Amino acid sequence: MQQPIGVIDSGVGGLTVARELMRQLPNERLIYLGDTKRCPYGPRIKEEVIQFTWEMVDHLMTRDIKLLVVACNTATAFTLEELQKRLNIPVIGVIQPGARAAIKVSQNKRIGVIGTEGTISSKAYTKALNGIDKDIFVSDLACPPFVPMVENGVMKGEVAERTVKNTLKPLKDRNGIDTLILGCTHYPLIKDLIQKEMGENIQVICSGEETAREVSLILAYQDLFYKGTKKPKHEFHTTGDLNKFKAVANAWFEEPVELLKLVVIEQAS
Ligand code: DGL
Numbered sequence: 001m002q003q004p005i006g007v008i009d010s011g012v013g014g015l016t017v018a019r020e021l022m023r024q025l026p027n028e029r030l031i032y033l034g035d036t037k038r039c040p041y042g043p044r045i046k047e048e049v050i051q052f053t054w055e056m057v058d059h060l061m062t063r064d065i066k067l068l069v070v071a072c073n074t075a076t077a078f079t080l081e082e083l084q085k086r087l088n089i090p091v092i093g094v095i096q097p098g099a100r101a102a103i104k105v106s107q108n109k110r111i112g113v114i115g116t117e118g119t120i121s122s123k124a125y126t127k128a129l130n131g132i133d134k135d136i137f138v139s140d141l142a143c144p145p146f147v148p149m150v151e152n153g154v155m156k157g158e159v160a161e162r163t164v165k166n167t168l169k170p171l172k173d174r175n176g177i178d179t180l181i182l183g184c185t186h187y188p189l190i191k192d193l194i195q196k197e198m199g200e201n202i203q204v205i206c207s208g209e210e211t212a213r214e215v216s217l218i219l220a221y222q223d224l225f226y227k228g229t230k231k232p233k234h235e236f237h238t239t240g241d242l243n244k245f246k247a248v249a250n251a252w253f254e255e256p257v258e259l260l261k262l263v264v265i266e267q268a269s
Helices: 015-024 046-061 073-086 095-105 117-122 124-132 146-151 158-174 187-198 207-221 242-252
Strands: 005-009 030-034 067-070 110-115 137-142 179-183 203-206 235-238 261-264
Touching: 005 015, 005 046, 015 030, 015 207, 015 242, 030 046, 046 067, 046 073, 046 117, 067 073, 067 207, 073 095, 073 117, 073 124, 095 124, 095 179, 095 203, 095 207, 110 117, 110 124, 110 158, 110 187, 117 124, 117 137, 124 137, 137 158, 146 158, 146 187, 158 187, 179 187, 179 207, 187 203, 203 207, 235 242
Parallel strands: 005 030, 005 067, 030 235, 110 137, 110 179, 179 203, 235 261
Antiparallel strands: none
16 A cells, blocks of 8 residues: 555654654655644643644645554543544554553563653553553653653763653652553653663563554554555654754664655644
């Protein structure tokens, strides 16, 4: 199928998921839309996240996407069910795949989850984990300082280390978990710091990898793979500042940014 896969996020964080999709599905074309202008979604009320997410989805639906990936955890927590009900294409979020990956590796059934205020207060990860295995104990923590820190390009060094240490302290004090889900698009970018702080015995899970695997399965199951020979030309759209987006994309992607076509769309509201 020629049609592209749509990927939405509240900003640049979903590029971590897009990168994984490009790695696992090198023939598939992506159209990425990041609502950088209205990022972060994490501290916003549910109704606002739902409205903004639909605005992004409506835009991508005009581009005839064959599958939608909601790369943003907060948007997944608040909108996935509704999107799946109302759209006539497969819609994949990042929470269920992350939960499955954690269950696969946890030995003691004590799983930690960190994310934005919105994701954590929605209890979406707890529901997903306990929906699979009700005996799993979930210890969750909102980490509001992480997104602005990563957005500002602070991903290593003394300030980043101190912020990670102070923010994760309540989770460390609770103890007992053997697995930690990074339930936010931005956290894989500071995975090393989080791993160091939590200790080598904790398995740290990035849901992007598992999400890409799920997309691959759905494409196979529904016979939606692109079967042509053309190299995909991805498109990356932002509602915000193009240069800032470009700088972050340059830093995060392994391939040269010239390959990316960056288009600014009008913000819907
Ligand atoms: N993309 C968001 C998430 O994964 C993080 C950034 C934000 O708060 O908008 O929850």
